[in-house]
Amino acid sequence: MSKRVLTARTLTTESGAPVADNQNSATAGVGGPLLLQDQHLLEKLARFNRERIPERVVHARGSGAYGYFEVTDDVTGFTYADFLNTVGKRTEVFLRFSTVADNLGGADAVRDPRGFALKFYTEEGNYDLVGNNTPVFFIKDPIKFPDFIHSQKRDPFTGKQEPDNVWDFWAHAPEATHQITWLMGDRGIPASYRHMNGYGSHTYQWTNAEGEAFFVKYHFKTNQGIRSLSTEQAQETAGKDPNSHQTDLLQAIERGVNPSWTLYVQLMPAAEAADYRFNPFDLTKVWPHRDYPLQRVGRLVLDRNPDNVFAEVEQAAFSPNNFVPGIGPSPDKMLQGRLFAYADAHRYRLGVNHTQLAVNAPRATVANNYGRDGFMASGGQGRHAKNYEPNSYDGPAETGRPLSAPLAIDGHTGTHEAPLHTKDDHFFQAGELYRLMSAEEQSRLIANIAGGLSQVSRDDVIEKNLAHFQAADPEYGRRVEEAVRALRED
Structure with missing residues (x-):
């Protein structure tokens, strides 16, 4: 038999053997039953059965793209992070956008926060900045997060999202009033991922070369301008193309219309945190810009689509918890909880070696540690490399230099509520946001809230939510109450 040379066009099994027939399964005679020895058939079916990994519990529906971040302004007085140390310096990035509550097959054009997760491939390791398109969130303590998400996801009995569950949780979480006002407002349904802002949302810490600490909030302002959809426009868009945001992002980059954002930060000297009028570590609150003005840092540009959505998105x-020197955490309770929860979710979904996947691996440096083995381990580090530290074989060693300044702590352990600052209540900033809106924006906000709240079956749940809007602003509460009553009387 003549020797067959495999080429790039030769179909092979996963072990590299050529496939003779990819159209017909092996059978016991013409028309007979299939044969267990058909390795190609069994491999194809077994692999197909395993093509789907568990979807994310939240942020399941996502899109992503590669690009770069370029420093435009000197911030070395606030952080010694290497990727921010020189004006003009560029760092490769990967940005994943997402909706939060729906499943992987959900529509893009829905009223929901949008995830804005950014990976910087820096020369000192990967830095992950995980945020949303809103500067605040519904809750401020991670112990409530599973309950919150359960209330927003599909009901165990009906199998669909239930207004009773959504609004019942919010009735018992008055701190959500600020984020509800954001979500039900005009920016609640972005027209595309390109036409929305991104926020770090949490409070982080920057440390400069002298060891001075600053608390920081990130603001990525879209250079395409804010564009949003009304509820009616979103319903039409979702019906025509459930993948509308994915389609828009993909096609824009393919055309060379590369979306960009300008990064600004708010910086608070660490010593000012204790006496600030709002708790600066409360994820349900913002720092007003008149207190801490925006300072420009750089420009984020997306210019390359992934080659494979599954592998890379x-x-x-x-x-x-993927920090780099010069950047660290703050006492933000939600951030502290996510330092564990995010990495643990990936260990469950993708395995303990998920950081070795191409999209997650460092690009401007190499990971060099003593982690070994586990599911899908991609190999060791040589026959003479040791898997313990310290050792006498010139293995990787610690630097002795913390990534950021230490956080001060005081008091006794326990399940404490966050300390109250002078303006710390659940409603003040929600009222401020309402009063900032134009009359037309306020009317749309009222209609959006009433549309959902009027579907709740229990009067006491409705009354509890109405009390929150009343506490934020008396006119706000009255108008929501009137709109809900009108819809329930129809």
Whole structure:
């Protein structure tokens, strides 16, 4: 038999053997039953059965793209992070956008926060900045997060999202009033991923070369301008193309219309945090810009689509505990909880070696540690490399230099509520946001809230939510109450 040379066009099994027939399964005679010895058939079916990994519990529906971040302004007085140390310096990035509550097959054009997860491939390791398109969130303590998400996801009995569950949780979480006002407002349904802002949302810490600490909030302002959809426009868009945001992002970059954002930060000297009028570590609150003005840092540009959505978007893993020297955490309770939860979610979904996948691996440096083995381990580090530290074989060693300044702590352990600052209540900033809106924006906000709240079956749940809007602003509460009553009387 003549020797057959495999070429790039030769179909092979996963072990590299050529496939003779990819159209017909092997059978016991013509028309007979299939044969267990058909390795190609069994491999194809077994692999097909395993093509789907568990979807993310939240942020399942996502899109992503590669690009770069370029420093435009000197911030070395606030952080010694290497990728921010020189004006003009560029760092490769990967950005994943997502909706939060729906499943992988959900529509893009829905009223929901949008994830804005950014991976910087820096020369000192990967830095993950995990945020949303809103500067605040519904809750401020991670112990409530599973309950919150359960209330927003599909009901165990009906199998669909239930207004009773959504609004019942919010009735018992008055701190959500600020984020509800954001979500139900005009920016609640972005027209595309390109036409929305991104926020770090949490409070982080920057440390400069002298060891001075600053608390920081990130603001990525879209250079395409804010564009949003009304509820009616979103319903039409979702019906025509459930993948509308994915389609828009993909096609824009393919045309060379590369979306960009300008990064600004708010910086608070660490010593000012204790006496600030709002708790600066409360994820349900913002720092007003008149207190801490925006300072420009750089420009984020997306210019390359992934070659494979599953490998590079679905398997992309972000964790806010991936810091680099000069950047660290704050006492933000939600951030502290996510430092564990995000990485643990990826260990469950993708395995303990998910950081070795191409989209997650460092690009401007190499990972060099003593982690070994586990599911899908891609190999060792040589026959003479040791898997313990310290050792006498010139293995990787610690630097002795913390990534950021230490956080001060005081008091006794326990399940404490966050300390109250002078303006710390659940409603003040929600009222401020309402009063900032134009009359037309306020009317749309009222209609959006009433549309959902009027579907709740229990009067006491409705009354509890109405009390929150009343506490934020008396006119706000009255108008929501009137709109809900009108819809329930129809």
